[in-house]
Amino acid sequence: MFNVNIKLILLSIILVLSTNLFVLSQEKSAFKIARVKYSGGGDWYNDQSAEINLLKFIRENTNINVEPTFFYVDLANDNLFLYPVMFITGHGNVNFTEREVKNLRSYLENGGFLYIDDDYGLDEHIRREMKKVFPDKDFVELPFNHKIYNCHFVFPNGLPKIHEHDNKASQGFGMFHNGRMCVFYTYESNPGDGWADPEVHNNPPEKREAALKIGTNIIVYALTN
Numbered sequence: 001m002f003n004v005n006i007k008l009i010l011l012s013i014i015l016v017l018s019t020n021l022f023v024l025s026q027e028k029s030a031f032k033i034a035r036v037k038y039s040g041g042g043d044w045y046n047d048q049s050a051e052i053n054l055l056k057f058i059r060e061n062t063n064i065n066v067e068p069t070f071f072y073v074d075l076a077n078d079n080l081f082l083y084p085v086m087f088i089t090g091h092g093n094v095n096f097t098e099r100e101v102k103n104l105r106s107y108l109e110n111g112g113f114l115y116i117d118d119d120y121g122l123d124e125h126i127r128r129e130m131k132k133v134f135p136d137k138d139f140v141e142l143p144f145n146h147k148i149y150n151c152h153f154v155f156p157n158g159l160p161k162i163h164e165h166d167n168k169a170s171q172g173f174g175m176f177h178n179g180r181m182c183v184f185y186t187y188e189s190n191p192g193d194g195w196a197d198p199e200v201h202n203n204p205p206e207k208r209e210a211a212l213k214i215g216t217n218i219i220v221y222a223l224t225n
Contacts, residue, residue, distance in 0.1 A: 030067035031055075031223070034083040036114075037072045040095030042122065044088070045072070050195035051087065057212040058219055062152065075100035080107055085222045089117040089192045094125040101132045108133070108182040113222035116185040117192040120165050130175065130183070139173035139185055148172070148184060148221045153213040160210040163190035163201060180225065184218060191215050 033051045038044050048070040055068040073080045076099045080086065086107075088094070096104065108114060116126055127139065142148065144158040149172075159172040170189035174181040193201045194211020203211070 030065045031085075031219075032067040032069055032071050032083070033219075034071055034073040034080065034086045036086050036088040037074050038088065038090075038094050038096065038100075040093035040125065042090035042092040042094050042125070044090045046090060046119065047192060047196040047200060049197040049200070050089075050192050053197065054195045054212060054215045054219075058216050061216060062220065064219070064223070075103050078103065080104075081110075081112070084111070085113045085115065085219060087115050087117070087192075088126065089119045089122070091119050091121045092125065094122065094129050096129045096132055101129075105133050109177055112182065114183045115218055115222070116183065117190060118185070118187045119190060119192060123187060126185070134175065134177070137175050137177070139175055139183075142172045142174050146172075146174075147225070148174075148181075148217055149214075150217075151224070152217050152220045155214060155217070159186060159189045160191075160207075160214055161189055162203065162207050162211045163193040165190070181221075184221075191218075 033055065035051065036044060051070055052068045055066040058064055059066045059068065073083060073086060076097060080103060104114070116122075118126070130137075130139070142158070144156065146158075149155040149158055159170040161170045165188055168188040171187045172189070173185040173187065175183035175185070191211040191214050194203050194208045195215055198205075198208065
């Protein structure tokens with residue numbers, strides 16, 4: 001009887017440990033978007049509800065295992081290589097240090113994906129800084145039939161207009177390394193505003209839905225290409 005009880009206790013411990021290890025494994029493997037922290041004065045930290053809402057939408061509309069949380073990464077820290085997708089947004093100036101440039105180049109050359117969303121006033125600064133990362137590369141405007149516009153949800157007219165800035169057409173640009181698009185840059189569209197909580201920017205429901213859908217496409221594309 002004593003031996004049976006010992007066996008039952010040991011079995012219970014093993015089951016609890018196995019369950020905890022499984023949960024930890026699942027949490028560790030869950031996908032999250034790494035927001036890039038940068039210097040220069042731009043508000044890299046704005047709209048922290050954006051990634052949370054997008055990841056919740058992705059969980060509801062795909063089979064991707066996600067962790068809906070706001071999480072940021074410092075480009076000077078080598079832990080950026082742990083995250084398949086990074087996100088840069090904000091208003092105004094961006095400045096990458098020499099170490100950040102080196103790390104970001106290595107990250108992108110080795111399979112990492114960077115999504116940049118101009119929240120307004122970012123354009124001239126991010127173009128300058130990306131030239132430091134890839135002096136021999138330029139942003140190329142993507143055609144409407146590019147895979148990023150139809151890999152999950154279909155956008156026959158390309159990048160949707162989410163938030164108005166200067167009454168210009170939305171443009172989606174790619175930067176390529178060895179034939180792979182490693183950077184996607186959205187200009188005059190601002191999907192990130194549409195991901196944020198509804199009361200932040202007061203975008204109508206249809207705009208928020210379009211923003212979440214193109215955001216889903218960006219993540220699906222990044223994880224499958």
